[in-house]
Amino acid sequence: MSKMKNTIDPAVNYLLPLAKKAGIETVWDRFAAMKPQCGFGELGICCRICWKGPCRIDPFGNGPQRGVCGADAHTIVARNLIRMIAGGAAAHSDHGRHIALTLLEVGEGHAPAYRIKDEQKLRNIAEKLNLAPAGKDIRQVAKEVALASLEDYSRQKYSISCNWAKETLTAERVDKLVELGVMPHNIDAVIAEIMHRTHVGCDADAVNLLLGVIKGALADYTGMYLSTELSDVLFGTPEPVVTAANLGVLKKDAVNIAVHGHNPVLSEVICDVALKMNEEAKKAGAKEGINVVGICCTGNEVMMRRGIPLATNYLSQELAIITGAVDAMVVDVQCIMPAITGVAGCFHTEVITTIATNKIPGATHVEFREDSAFDSAKKIVEVAIDAFKRRDNRKVNIPDYKQTAIAGFSAEAIMAALSKVNAKDPLKPLIDNIVNGNIQGIALFAGCNNTQVTQDNNFITIAKELAKNNVLMLATGCGAGAFAKNGLMTQEATEAYAGDSLKAVLTAIGKSAGLNGPLPLVLHMGSCVDNTRAVKVAVAVANKLGVDLDKLPVVASAPEAMAEKAVAIATWAVALGLPTHIGIVPQIMGSSVVAKFLTEKAKDLLGGYFIVETDPKKAADQLFTAIKERRKGLSI
Ligand code: XCC
Ligand code: SF4
Incomplete structure (x- = not known):
C-alpha cells in the first residue's frame, strides 16, 4: 500500500522523526489510528439528532433507507450540512460580535487599551452604512458604526436585510438573494432558525434545507465582513509588509510567544505589551528579548498588520511546541487542537487559554478582558518569561527553515x-x-x-x-x-x-x-x-x-x-x-x-x-x- 505523505513542509518533515523518537504523538499518528474512518459519516448519512437514533442509511440499498422517524438520506445529509454551516457562522459572527463590542467600548471611552487606528476607514464605513458621519466626532461615529453592526445580530424584522450584507454586494446580487428568500436579516436569528428547523420532526425537505444552507452561509458572510472591517478600524488596515514564515522564525535566544487562534483583540495587545517587556525578558537571560510569532489566523492577523512572522499553519501547530523553543502558546478561539497541552507536557511550554468559553484541560487560564487588556497581556507575558527560565536547551530543535513572505x-x-x-x-x-x-x-x-x-x-x-x-x-x-x-x-x-x-x-x-x-x-x-x-x-x-x-x-x-x-x-x-x-x-x-x-x-x-x-x-x-x-x- 502506498502511503500518502503527511506534508510537504520541510520544517515538519524535519521534526516528525524527532517527535517519533521522543514518543510524542501528533495529528498524523492519530489520523492513522482512526482509519478506516466511518463510511456512513463520510457520506453524511448518519443522524444523531434525536435519541431514537443514531440512525444510518444503508448506501448500498439493502438495509434501512429511512431513520426511525422516517427521515431519508437526503433529509439527513442536508440537515447535517446546514448544522455545519450554523457552526461556521456562529464562530465567525461571534468573533465579529466581539470586535463590534470592542469598538462600541472604544466609542464610549471604556477600553483604554484600544483606540481607533484608522479613522478614515471608520468614516468610509459609516458612509457605506448610511450613517452620515460628516462633521461628527470620531468616537460618536465609532459608536454608531458599532451599533449598526450589532443591529445585524438583533433586528427582528424579517423583511430588512442585514446592513453588512446588503451594503457590500452588487445591487443585482442583493436583489437575487432577496428574491430567493436567502438574505439574512439577523445573524443570530438565522443560526437559531437552523437549529430549530433541524430539530427532530421539523424541516424534512432537502431542497428547502439547502436554501437554508445558503442563507446560513450568507449570515456567515455578514459576520465575517464586519469582523474584518471593524478590526481594521481598531488595529489598522494592512499594508504590504515583508516578513518571514515557517518554524525557523523561532529564536533560540528569545522568549518565544506563539499567538494562536483567530481574534486580534488579545494578540494585538500582547504585541504591544511584549515590546514594553523586552528588558525583563533580557534580564531573564533571553539575549534577543521577546519574539512573538503567529499560528493559524491570529498569526495571519498580526502578520498582516505588524509583520509578525508566521510560525506555522493549522496542521503543524503541535510541531511548534516540539521545537522545544516555544515558551508560551497563547490561544484564543477556533482551530486550537486540544492535543497541544499533551505535547506541551513533554516540554516547558505553557499553553495559555484566554477566553472563558474556550478552555483546554492542562492549560493555564488567564482570563482576558477588554477593560483590563493591558493587565491580562502583562500577566501572559510574565508567564512566558517564567517558562523561558525553565526551558531545557538540550530539547531545543529549531528547524532551519523559513521563507520570506510579503x-x-x-x-x-x-x-x-x-x-x-x-x-x-x-x-x-x-x-x-x-x-x-x-x-x-x-x-x-x-x-x-x-x-x-x-x-x-x-x-x-x-x-x-x-x-x-x-x-x-x-x-x-x-x-x-x-x-x-x-x-x-x-x-x-x-x-x-x-x-x-x-x-x-x-x-x-x-x-x-x-x-x-x-x-x-x-x-x-x-x-x-x-x-x-x-x-x-x-x-x-x-x-x-x-x-x-x-x-x-x-x-x-x-x-x-x-x-x-x-x-x-x-x-x-x-x-x-x-x-x-x-x-x-x-x-x-x-x-x-x-x-x-x-x-x-x-x-x-x-x-x-x-x-x-x-x-x-x-x-x-x-x-x-x-x-x-x-x-x-x-x-x-
Ligand atoms: Fe482554522 Fe483560520 Fe481553517 Fe486555518 S483556515 S484551519 S478554519 S485557522 Ni480559515
Ligand atoms: Fe433517527 Fe430521525 Fe432521530 Fe435522526 S431524527 S436520529 S433519523 S429518528
Whole structure:
C-alpha cells in the first residue's frame, strides 16, 4: 500500500522523526489510528439528532433507507450540512460580535487599551452604512458604526436585510438573494432558525434545507465582513509588509510567544505589551528579548498588520511546541487542537487559554478582558518569561527553515498599489489587463489544512498550475500560511512561476508601487474572516464593469478544507456567484439531491457552484476552465 505523505513542509518533515523518537504523538499518528474512518459519516448519512437514533442509511440499498422517524438520506445529509454551516457562522459572527463590542467600548471611552487606528476607514464605513458621519466626532461615529453592526445580530424584522450584507454586494446580487428568500436579516436569528428547523420532526425537505444552507452561509458572510472591517478600524488596515514564515522564525535566544487562534483583540495587545517587556525578558537571560510569532489566523492577523512572522499553519501547530523553543502558546478561539497541552507536557511550554468559553484541560487560564487588556497581556507575558527560565536547551530543535513572505494585501492596499499606476482610475489597470487577457482571471485560495491530504500540497500544486496560466492569486487563512511557508509569497516566486503576461503585470504594478520588482505570486489577504477583502475587490470590479459577480472570471478554492467555517465560506462563495473548488470529498455524497444541487442546480440559481476534485492538477484545470467560460461569457 502506498502511503500518502503527511506534508510537504520541510520544517515538519524535519521534526516528525524527532517527535517519533521522543514518543510524542501528533495529528498524523492519530489520523492513522482512526482509519478506516466511518463510511456512513463520510457520506453524511448518519443522524444523531434525536435519541431514537443514531440512525444510518444503508448506501448500498439493502438495509434501512429511512431513520426511525422516517427521515431519508437526503433529509439527513442536508440537515447535517446546514448544522455545519450554523457552526461556521456562529464562530465567525461571534468573533465579529466581539470586535463590534470592542469598538462600541472604544466609542464610549471604556477600553483604554484600544483606540481607533484608522479613522478614515471608520468614516468610509459609516458612509457605506448610511450613517452620515460628516462633521461628527470620531468616537460618536465609532459608536454608531458599532451599533449598526450589532443591529445585524438583533433586528427582528424579517423583511430588512442585514446592513453588512446588503451594503457590500452588487445591487443585482442583493436583489437575487432577496428574491430567493436567502438574505439574512439577523445573524443570530438565522443560526437559531437552523437549529430549530433541524430539530427532530421539523424541516424534512432537502431542497428547502439547502436554501437554508445558503442563507446560513450568507449570515456567515455578514459576520465575517464586519469582523474584518471593524478590526481594521481598531488595529489598522494592512499594508504590504515583508516578513518571514515557517518554524525557523523561532529564536533560540528569545522568549518565544506563539499567538494562536483567530481574534486580534488579545494578540494585538500582547504585541504591544511584549515590546514594553523586552528588558525583563533580557534580564531573564533571553539575549534577543521577546519574539512573538503567529499560528493559524491570529498569526495571519498580526502578520498582516505588524509583520509578525508566521510560525506555522493549522496542521503543524503541535510541531511548534516540539521545537522545544516555544515558551508560551497563547490561544484564543477556533482551530486550537486540544492535543497541544499533551505535547506541551513533554516540554516547558505553557499553553495559555484566554477566553472563558474556550478552555483546554492542562492549560493555564488567564482570563482576558477588554477593560483590563493591558493587565491580562502583562500577566501572559510574565508567564512566558517564567517558562523561558525553565526551558531545557538540550530539547531545543529549531528547524532551519523559513521563507520570506510579503503580506498585508488588504483591498485598500491593492487599490493603493493600482493607483500608483493610474491615480485617477485605479481599477482601470486591473480591468484592462483582465480584458486584454494578460490576467486571465482571479483565484482566491482559502481554508484549512486537512489530514486527508498531504499538508500544503494541494495549495502549492494548484497555484503553480494557475500561475502558468496567468491567473492572479489571492490567499487567506491556512492557505495563505501554506503559501507563505513554501515561498510563494515572494517576488522570486513570481519570477519563477508566473506566466509571461502575469509576470509583466505584477512587475509593472510592483515597480510603480515602489517594491523594486514584481508583486508576490500570491497576495496575502489575511485570516479566514478576511476572505471578504477579496469580495470587496471583486464587487468594485463588477460595479465598474456593470455586471454581477457571477459574470467575472473569478474562482475560489479551498483545496484542503476542514472546518465548519470553511464549509460556510465556500458556500457563500457559491452564493455570491463563484465557481468554488473543494479538494476534500465533502460529507454530502450520500444524497444525490444535495450533491446535485450544490454542483449543478446552484449554477442556475446563483451562478456559482461547487467543483469537487481531489486531484490538484485536475482541480487547477477545472478552475481554469471555469475562468475561460466566464471570459467567453463576457466576450473577452
Ligand atoms: Fe482554522 Fe483560520 Fe481553517 Fe486555518 S483556515 S484551519 S478554519 S485557522 Ni480559515
Ligand atoms: Fe433517527 Fe430521525 Fe432521530 Fe435522526 S431524527 S436520529 S433519523 S429518528
